[in-house]
Amino acid sequence: MPKDFLKGASDEYDVVVIGSGLGGMTAANILARDGMKVLLLEQHYKLGGLATWFKRPGGHIFDISLHGFPYGMVKSCRRYWSKEIADSIVQLKGVRFDNPMFSLTTTFDRKDFTNLLTSDFGIEEETVSRFFDTARGMNFYDDQDRTTRDLFEEFFPGREDVVRLLMEPIVYANGSTLEDPALTYGIVFSNFMSKGVFVFQGGTDKLVKSMEKELKANGADVRINCDVEKINVKNDAVESVVVNGRTIRCKAVVSNANLRSTIFNMVGEDHFDNSFVDDAKEVRLNNSSTQVYMAMNPDDTVPRETGDLLFSSTAERFETDLLLSRDITSRTFSFYYPDTRPDKKERTLIVSSTNANFSDWNDMSKEEYEASKQDLIETTFDALEKYVPNCRERIAHVEAATPITFEHYTKHISGASFGTKFEGLAVSRKLPEQVTGLYHAGSCGIIMSGWLGTINYGVIVANDVINQITSASMPA
Numbered sequence: 001m002p003k004d005f006l007k008g009a010s011d012e013y014d015v016v017v018i019g020s021g022l023g024g025m026t027a028a029n030i031l032a033r034d035g036m037k038v039l040l041l042e043q044h045y046k047l048g049g050l051a052t053w054f055k056r057p058g059g060h061i062f063d064i065s066l067h068g069f070p071y072g073m074v075k076s077c078r079r080y081w082s083k084e085i086a087d088s089i090v091q092l093k094g095v096r097f098d099n100p101m102f103s104l105t106t107t108f109d110r111k112d113f114t115n116l117l118t119s120d121f122g123i124e125e126e127t128v129s130r131f132f133d134t135a136r137g138m139n140f141y142d143d144q145d146r147t148t149r150d151l152f153e154e155f156f157p158g159r160e161d162v163v164r165l166l167m168e169p170i171v172y173a174n175g176s177t178l179e180d181p182a183l184t185y186g187i188v189f190s191n192f193m194s195k196g197v198f199v200f201q202g203g204t205d206k207l208v209k210s211m212e213k214e215l216k217a218n219g220a221d222v223r224i225n226c227d228v229e230k231i232n233v234k235n236d237a238v239e240s241v242v243v244n245g246r247t248i249r250c251k252a253v254v255s256n257a258n259l260r261s262t263i264f265n266m267v268g269e270d271h272f273d274n275s276f277v278d279d280a281k282e283v284r285l286n287n288s289s290t291q292v293y294m295a296m297n298p299d300d301t302v303p304r305e306t307g308d309l310l311f312s313s314t315a316e317r318f319e320t321d322l323l324l325s326r327d328i329t330s331r332t333f334s335f336y337y338p339d340t341r342p343d344k345k346e347r348t349l350i351v352s353s354t355n356a357n358f359s360d361w362n363d364m365s366k367e368e369y370e371a372s373k374q375d376l377i378e379t380t381f382d383a384l385e386k387y388v389p390n391c392r393e394r395i396a397h398v399e400a401a402t403p404i405t406f407e408h409y410t411k412h413i414s415g416a417s418f419g420t421k422f423e424g425l426a427v428s429r430k431l432p433e434q435v436t437g438l439y440h441a442g443s444c445g446i447i448m449s450g451w452l453g454t455i456n457y458g459v460i461v462a463n464d465v466i467n468q469i470t471s472a473s474m475p476a
């Protein structure tokens with residue numbers, strides 16, 4: 001008999017959360033902490049969603065999406081998780097850029113960027129200051145017609161080098177392009193510029209295990225290997241979910257799964273107004289990624305000056321489309337020194353990440369796909385050679401992930417790494433107006449993606465759910 005992953009689960013909960021990405025887990029934690037009866041269902045055998053890791057022989061652990069996040073994570077983790085989690089967040093000091101236009105190392109904060117822009121790039125201090133203030137002053141209600149390209153044109157006309165410095169890391173951080181609304185850039189860039197780039201010391205495995213402990217301590221029922229097939233709706237309200245052959249009733253569902261699969265696969269378009277369905281169909285998914293994971297030989301390492309996060313590119317010009325091309329010219333290298341997991345005997349690990357289009361990896365024969373992955377590995381070695389000489393001999397283990405890999409593990413349509421483009425946020429927010437008790441919390445709309453964005457979105461949505469459930473149970 002197959003194992004029953006729902007053994008002992010109740011037939012009814014206040015809230016079912018579908019998916020244990022950081023957004024889903026955070027929503028579940030806030031709801032459970034508030035006294036709601038919460039069931040968290042994850043289709044994979046591990047919690048964390050894209051915030052995940054894998055182990056390989058030799059004992060090393062690769063992190064998938066632990067390259068960096070803004071300082072705001074400290075506050076969010078302290079408030080919505082625990083002091084222990086918040087206290088493990090540490091700054092990455094060595095952020096490097098190396099491309100045909102410039103090579104530099106920075107702490108990636110406003111002070112250091114102001115110095116760089118005025119001294120190395122020759123921009124007037126007053127312009128830099130106005131640019132920072134404008135970016136920081138942006139919010140969700142701003143004019144959405146102004147694009148990031150317009151913003152740069154206004155402040156730094158004709159300065160492709162400046163645009164590259166300001167934009168390249170943000171393209172990696174959330175897949176945004178120069179054509180996206182300027183406010184998506186302004187909000188995310190300002191979050192980073194407040195204090196720099198941070199990571200979780202101890203690795204994603206430690207983080208997710210701490211979150212699981214916290215969820216259980218707050219009374220959430222957490223289940224893995226539970227793939228939700230359907231969200232049942234009756235009289236325009238959520239009634240139950242169908243999972244592993246069981247129907248579980250609930251007052252509300254928070255879906256942390258892909259926004260489009262929530263609407264079209266789990267609920268079904270018949271339950272929404274036509275105009276909402278039209279808007280949902282227009283939502284563009286964000287791009288996907290490729291990664292190459294490399295473990296150095298035991299006891300070999302690279303000098304610390306190599307950096308923690310290295311934005312490297314051989315492209316003469318900066319174009320956001322080029323960052324997605326299968327003909328890769330830009331890579332972000334993350335160097336994980338042995339102190340990433342201080343309590344374990346770790347090797348030095350290197351992960352190369354590149355934004356990618358799903359379509360460049362789909363529809364290949366098995367042989368073509370394997371050959372393409374091998375090519376990705378070889379070209380990554382070629383690019384790494386500049387920073388880690390003789391890298392082919394010094395790397396003991398290497399493997400690659402593609403958009404197909406990300407789709408397989410998370411069920412995100414087309415392996416989307418950062419949810420949806422900006423328009424996805426409005427559609428996500430409108431779900432409960434269409435179906436009472438139906439919510440979505442997960443990377444979407446660019447500003448609500450990445451570790452910090454999705455955690456904060458989980459909190460916002462959990463509070464909406466609490467309001468709905470408590471107001472429904474109040475006497476009229």
Ligand SMILES: Cc1cc2nc3c(=O)[nH]c(=O)nc-3n(C[C@H](O)[C@H](O)[C@H](O)COP(=O)(O)OP(=O)(O)OC[C@H]3O[C@@H](n4cnc5c(N)ncnc54)[C@H](O)[C@@H]3O)c2cc1C
Nearest residue numbers: 019021023043049050065067068228257417442443450451
């Ligand atoms: C290669 C890469 C590198 C990244 N690097 C960074 C970084 O350095 N910093 C940063 O801030 N962000 C980074 N990100 C983005 C960040 O990881 C994501 O934005 C964030 O982790 C997504 O969280 P989420 O809550 O949206 O859910 P996800 O992590 O997308 O999780 C959704 C969950 O729902 C589950 N699910 C789906 N369908 C079902 C179903 N039917 N039933 C049950 N469960 C289901 C999935 O299995 C998954 O666990 C990176 C992403 C990628 C791909």
